[in-house]
Amino acid sequence: MTTRTAPLRTALIGFGLAGQVFHGPPVAADDEYRIDAIVTGNPERAQLARQQHPEAKVVPDPSQLWSMELDLVIIGTPPASHAPLAAEALDRGIAVVVDKPFVLDAAEGSALVAQAERLGVPLTVFQNRRWDADFLTLRRLIDDGRLGSVRRFESRFEWWKPELTKSWKAESTVEQGGGILYDLGPHLIDQALQLFGPVAEVTAEVTTHRPGGAADDDVFVALEHTSGTRSHLSMNGLAPRMGPRFHVIGSKAAYTKWGLDSQEGFLKAGGAVTDADYGLEPQESWGTLGAGESDERVEPLRGQYPAFYTLLADALLRGGPLPVDPRESAEVMAIIERIHSAQQRQGG
Secondary structure, three states, rough: OOOOOOOOEEEEOOOOOOOHHHHHHHHHHHOOOEEEEEOOOOOHHHHHHHHHHOOOOOEOHHHHHHHOOOOOEOOOOHHHHHHHHHHHHHOOEEEEEEEEEOOOOOHHHHHHHHHHHHHHOOOEEHHHHHHOOOHHHHHHHHHOOOOEEEEEEEEEEOOOOOOOOOOOHOOOHHHHOHHHHHHHHHHHHHHHHHHOOOEEEEEEEOOOOOOOOOOOOEEEEEEOOOOOOOOEEEEEOOOOOOOOOOOEEEEOOOOEOOOOHHHHHHHOOOOEEEEEEEOOOHHOOOEEEEOOOOEEEEOOOOOOOOHHHHHHHHHHHHHHHHHHHHHHHHHHHHHHHHHHHHHHHOOO
């Protein structure tokens, strides 16, 4: 493996929501990284990239990166480009972070994992929702035995977006990584596997409501874990009213939490990861733990998206474990592929 020293010379490939909100801010705030280059072919995004990261070279095409001396590339482009871009960087000995969805199918994921292992180059996947405040809090409640044995895990990402604002999302087919299952499934399925382990059975309802829609916009997934827990996962971009983010039923108590983690909204509104109130949930969105007539408001742990990059720096510079094992993300993609294959067999 290449010996790396701080600051890690980093390139962001793509400067949409992923680059602007999820990757750029925590990397720029961490002294163990330096953003050397940003790739975007969009003139407005290029101007924004220069404003937000004046030290970075902004280029229109990823091919212009390969003559640069880089330690890390972060891939935040549309899903169909993830595998070829990651493979190119790995071949050049550059460590890789791939945004979700990791790849389009399990075979691509396995091939990238094997390539990274063969070359001795680090590869990881940005499963940032492992560091949501509500997920961290739920995991603590489970680990502490507050819920008892979890029998059913209900998890939702729902919102009301009757009009898509990103053209590639509106136009991309399932074969190109389009649809809400590819968009949100990597988060919800990954969280379920992290909490309750491997899956024995998978069933799903996959629906497209938008007239002429290229891919699914309303999905329900049921997972039967080998541990005995059942996960019910809902993804819907056309929900005029939202259900609870989590409703978790255990043998001792249940936990219910409404509303999405605040970190994305905080950063979109101009907040910084270094702000004192970053990652803190407002009291009105705290979850409730209870059984029968007993209810307890649960103060959540702080959300910690920057922890991904803290752990990655430790891995790249000091030999620590990667923040996300890419095999786990490949398993998530295998489940998504299984659902889409079943849908195709059924003529959906």
